[in-house]
Amino acid sequence: MKAGFIGTGSMGSILIEAFIHSGAFNPEQIMASNRTIQKVERLAETYPGLQVARSNREVVIDSDLIFLCVKPSEFKQVINEIKEDVLPSQMLVSITSPVLIRHLEGILPAKISKIIPSITNYVLSGATLCIHGNRMQPEDKEWLENILAHISSPIRVSESYTRISSDLSSCGPAFLASFIQSFIQSAVEETGISMEEATLLASEMTLGTGKLLTTGGFDPISLQKRVSVPGGITAEGLRILESELSGVFKQVIQATHTKYEEDLEKAELLLAGKQSPSQ
Ligand SMILES: NC(=O)c1ccc[n+]([C@@H]2O[C@H](COP(=O)([O-])OP(=O)(O)OC[C@H]3O[C@@H](n4cnc5c(N)ncnc54)[C@H](OP(=O)(O)O)[C@@H]3O)[C@@H](O)[C@H]2O)c1
Incomplete structure (x- = not known):
């Protein structure tokens, strides 16, 4: 089995590295292309055996x-380059959320799925969201998800919930990191604890909290209840968070969804040939 990657930017290279580290693929099973070829050449230096393709068609x-693994604005060009070579027997997986499955099925004869990876896949954890197209048979879905299970927990979602699922799964690490950074910064400013020590404590806490919420039998509500006793110190902190953060996540979700609608419209125009990538 050969796996090909078109686009080895941030997410393409994370997927390649995670698949190799997890043992899902040997470097010899991977061929990759990228507009700036040096990025693939660097991967091939790190993972001898990985094949550098000189064109997307070759992949x-x-x-x-x-x-x-390209951005929405880069999609049209790639599709135009490869569409004559794609076969119905091949499986094609897009990681670009505003490009809908129906767009791809309308242009390419392959079995098509969309997956939304997460930076957490780099450390072989977190979810990969899976949205399968009509041509994917039950055994195809299972086969693809078995491969993704090497680097993540594959979770099927409906395409209509792609955005909110991606907010939680893919943007979530950045949102959580922003919260943690703010906590650390305030700890340093308010108490004088060193940045290094505060960062270490917060990072270990985040790892442990993740374990409690996944394999430790807690959900977010029961965890808060377990840590805070009425009238205690944690309860005082939670009281401030509840009043100050109320409504913040609604605003975050509204902002990501507004941006997504814009991206969706641009992707549709681009694929219909009604807009140039730079617009
Ligand atoms: N970042 C995340 O956490 C994340 C999570 C889930 C999904 N995604 C999605 O993943 C997609 C890629 O995101 P990214 O962060 O990986 O972007 P990125 O770092 O910009 O990577 C895109 C790569 O595609 C290459 N490329 C562009 N046009 C090409 C072409 N015609 N032929 C071959 N390669 C081409 C670019 O090459 P150059 O080196 O020349 O620029 C670049 O290396 C986006 O749709 C994004 O929404 C990202």
Whole structure:
């Protein structure tokens, strides 16, 4: 089985590295192309055996499973380059949320799925959201999810919930990191604890909290109840958070959804040939 990657930027390279580290693929099973070829050459230096393709077509011709890891504005060009070479027997996986499955099925004959990876996949954890197209048979879905299970927990979601699921799963690490950074910064400013010590404590706390919420039998409500006793110190802190953060996440979700609607519209225009990538 050969896996091909078109686009080895941030997410493409994270997926390649995670698949290799997890043992899902040997470097010899991977071929990749990228607009700036040096990025693939660097990966091939790190993972001897990984094949550097000189064109996107070469990746398609040589692969059974193809990952498209480019941004929405770059999609049209890639599709135009590869569409004549894609076969119905191939599986093509896009990681670009505003490009809808129906867009891809309308242009390419392959079995198509969309997955939304997360930076957490780099450390072989977190979710990969899976949205399967109509041509994916039950055994195809299972096969793809078995591969993704090497680097994540594959979770099927409906395409209509792609945005909110991605907010939680893919943007979530950045949102949580912003919260933690703010906590650390305030700890340093208010008490004089060193940045290093505060960062270490907060990071260990985050790891432990993640374990409690996944395998430790807690959900967010029961965890808060367990840590805070009425009238205690944690309860005082929670009281401030509840009053100050009320409504913040609604605003965050509204902002991500507004941006997504804009991206969706641009992607549709671009794929219909009614807009240039720079617009
Ligand atoms: N970042 C995340 O956490 C995350 C999570 C889930 C999904 N995604 C989605 O993943 C997609 C890619 O995001 P990213 O963060 O990886 O972007 P990125 O770092 O900009 O990577 C895109 C890569 O595609 C390459 N590329 C562009 N046009 C190409 C072409 N015609 N042929 C071959 N390669 C081409 C670019 O090459 P150059 O080196 O020349 O620029 C770049 O390396 C986006 O749709 C994003 O929404 C991202």
